[in-house]
Amino acid sequence: MAKPNVIVDGVRGLSSPIEAAAAVEGEPSARVIEVNFDGGGSGNLELKDHRSVVWADVLDNIRHSNQSVYVEIDPQTNIITEVLVPLSVKVGVITPLDNDDVEVELTISQAKHYLRRSNPDFQRLLDALKKAKDEDKDVLVTEALNTHDIIDLRPIPNPMAPAEVITPPSVSEAPKLVPISPQKAQELFDMVKSKTCCPASAAAPCIPFLYPEDGCWGRAHEMCRLMIAAGSQPDKVWIYGNLKTPSANSPNCIVEWRWYVAPTVQVAGSGIQVIDPSLFNGPVTEVAWKGAQGDPSAALVPTNASVFHRSFSGSVSYDDPAYTRTNQVLNNYRNQLKIRSVSPSGPPPYIKCLTTPAGVQWFGTIGPNSTARWYTWGWPAKWHVFWTIMPITHCPGGPQLTWTVEMEMANETQCTYWITVKNLTGDPVRFEGRYDVLSK
Amino acid sequence: MSTGVQWTGSLGPGETKRWFTWGWNPALHVIWYMMPTTPKSGSPELSWEVAVERANATQCTYWITVKNLTNIQLSFEGRYAVLS
Numbered sequence: 001m002a003k004p005n006v007i008v009d010g011v012r013g014l015s016s017p018i019e020a021a022a023a024v025e026g027e028p029s030a031r032v033i034e035v036n037f038d039g040g041g042s043g044n045l046e047l048k049d050h051r052s053v054v055w056a057d058v059l060d061n062i063r064h065s066n067q068s069v070y071v072e073i074d075p076q077t078n079i080i081t082e083v084l085v086p087l088s089v090k091v092g093v094i095t096p097l098d099n100d101d102v103e104v105e106l107t108i109s110q111a112k113h114y115l116r117r118s119n120p121d122f123q124r125l126l127d128a129l130k131k132a133k134d135e136d137k138d139v140l141v142t143e144a145l146n147t148h149d150i151i152d153l154r155p156i157p158n159p160m161a162p163a164e165v166i167t168p169p170s171v172s173e174a175p176k177l178v179p180i181s182p183q184k185a186q187e188l189f190d191m192v193k194s195k196t197c198c199p200a201s202a203a204a205p206c207i208p209f210l211y212p213e214d215g216c217w218g219r220a221h222e223m224c225r226l227m228i229a230a231g232s233q234p235d236k237v238w239i240y241g242n243l244k245t246p247s248a249n250s251p252n253c254i255v256e257w258r259w260y261v262a263p264t265v266q267v268a269g270s271g272i273q274v275i276d277p278s279l280f281n282g283p284v285t286e287v288a289w290k291g292a293q294g295d296p297s298a299a300l301v302p303t304n305a306s307v308f309h310r311s312f313s314g315s316v317s318y319d320d321p322a323y324t325r326t327n328q329v330l331n332n333y334r335n336q337l338k339i340r341s342v343s344p345s346g347p348p349p350y351i352k353c354l355t356t357p358a359g360v361q362w363f364g365t366i367g368p369n370s371t372a373r374w375y376t377w378g379w380p381a382k383w384h385v386f387w388t389i390m391p392i393t394h395c396p397g398g399p400q401l402t403w404t405v406e407m408e409m410a411n412e413t414q415c416t417y418w419i420t421v422k423n424l425t426g427d428p429v430r431f432e433g434r435y436d437v438l439s440k
Numbered sequence: 441m442s443t444g445v446q447w448t449g450s451l452g453p454g455e456t457k458r459w460f461t462w463g464w465n466p467a468l469h470v471i472w473y474m475m476p477t478t479p480k481s482g483s484p485e486l487s488w489e490v491a492v493e494r495a496n497a498t499q500c501t502y503w504i505t506v507k508n509l510t511n512i513q514l515s516f517e518g519r520y521a522v523l524s
Contacts, residue, residue, distance in 0.1 A: 194496070282498075388470070389495065393493060396495040400492065
């Protein structure tokens with residue numbers, strides 16, 4: 001049985017914040033946003049829940065883009081308790097695993113998806129996946145946050161006519177590529193990297209590099225668009241295999257893929273270089289790019305930039321001239337990034353995936369537009385110590401954090417530093433609390 | 441440790457302004473401090489506050505807000521020290 005308190009539907013509208021009826025007589029009522037769904041259902045976002053502002057943003061975005069959302073609603077209070085973004089996909093190969101789970105190929109998605117035997121709906125979902133595969137129909141698949149475990153599958157309410165063009169566009173002979181300088185390659189890399197989305201306020205046209213698990217084909221197509229607009233001639237490289245790479249931007253500290261794609265450029269003196277801000281801090285060789293993905297037997301396939309998606313079997317879909325599908329992909333994974341960033345996992349990067357550098361006393365996380373204070377005790381009072389704060393959550397566009405330091409002389413030899421950090425943004429921010437001992 | 445002057449600025453009486461300086465390596469531990477170059481004795485001349493933005497994995501931007509506490513025009517140096 002599917003969960004009875006789940007709605008998977010389009011969003012018809014959101015109210016302005018309103019006062020809800022008090023749940024308990026004599027207690028103040030909550031401020032809520034009422035969400036109405038296309039099928040007539042409704043639920044409330046309770047504004048005292050810190051996730052609600054971002055959820056409202058995601059729901060409004062889904063309303064504008066005519067997509068569907070998965071919500072869980074408390075049947076007693078009608079409060080929305082979970083918001084997830086389903087994938088609109090076809091079902092591909094279904095592979096039983098040794099542990100009785102099932103791996104499911106979803107198209108288009110680079111990630112590995114699983115149906116767990118422990119799911120109480122395992123058989124019903126497996127049957128639905130097989131049916132969708134046999135009928136080659138697009139379906140809405142919802143996964144648990146962070147795990148790629150399938151928890152829901154439904155037909156698409158109002159499927160659009162397939163937009164994929166499966167024949168290559170006629171092209172005259174491509175102009176001979178002129179290699180660019182290493183400096184130009186770095187400039188292109190920096191240019192696309194500067195489009196990085198802030199985690200919880202990711203707004204178009206930013207690129208969700210901080211959600212590495214999926215959506216690479218949309219990111220790659222958008223990066224190519226930007227590079228072409230800047231006068232460059234990028235290509236793409238696709239990789240197929242049992243891919244996995246460490247990533248501090250995934251709560252699992254590792255991401256696994258069936259395939260992956262990124263733009264490439266020809267660089268004078270160093271050949272083909274891959275432009276991939278999700279994995280690297282600058283252009284890298286294809287060898288280095290492949291080497292980071294953990295499968296020495298993986299296959300690399302180059303294509304030109306107009307290939308939007310290339311499947312395992314080699315079938316390709318070509319240009320997305322109006323970037324409609326590209327924007328849908330980017331929009332979808334911006335929403336995934338936003339939802340994750342206000343979940344218990346918080347924003348990337350994930351501290352458990354990081355090693356503590358020298359001179360870092362602690363990693364902190366601070367909520368949007370918040371001020372919080374930390375203290376660190378037992379420091380020799382005769383030392384001269386400076387404290388600085390460095391955000392590790394990327395959010396270009398303005399100052400994120402400011403801080404003040406206060407001192408307490410605990411006894412004749414020891415002092416305590418009290419460090420107050422203020423988040424100037426609407427995004428949660430992780431940071432390093434750093435110290436330098438100037439003299440002892 | 442290394443030190444330097446990143447910029448020189450001026451502020452009108454009682455004025456507050458913000459400067460930013462970008463492209464700094466976030467791995468460096470950098471502190472910022474202001475030094476008036478317009479002499480005026482008897483009371484403090486400037487105060488400042490530092491905020492920081494992490495633009496990406498390899499670059500950060502410092503935003504420095506400086507306040508002129510006097511009733512005269514002031515010039516100053518925006519100084520930094522790289523601690524490690």
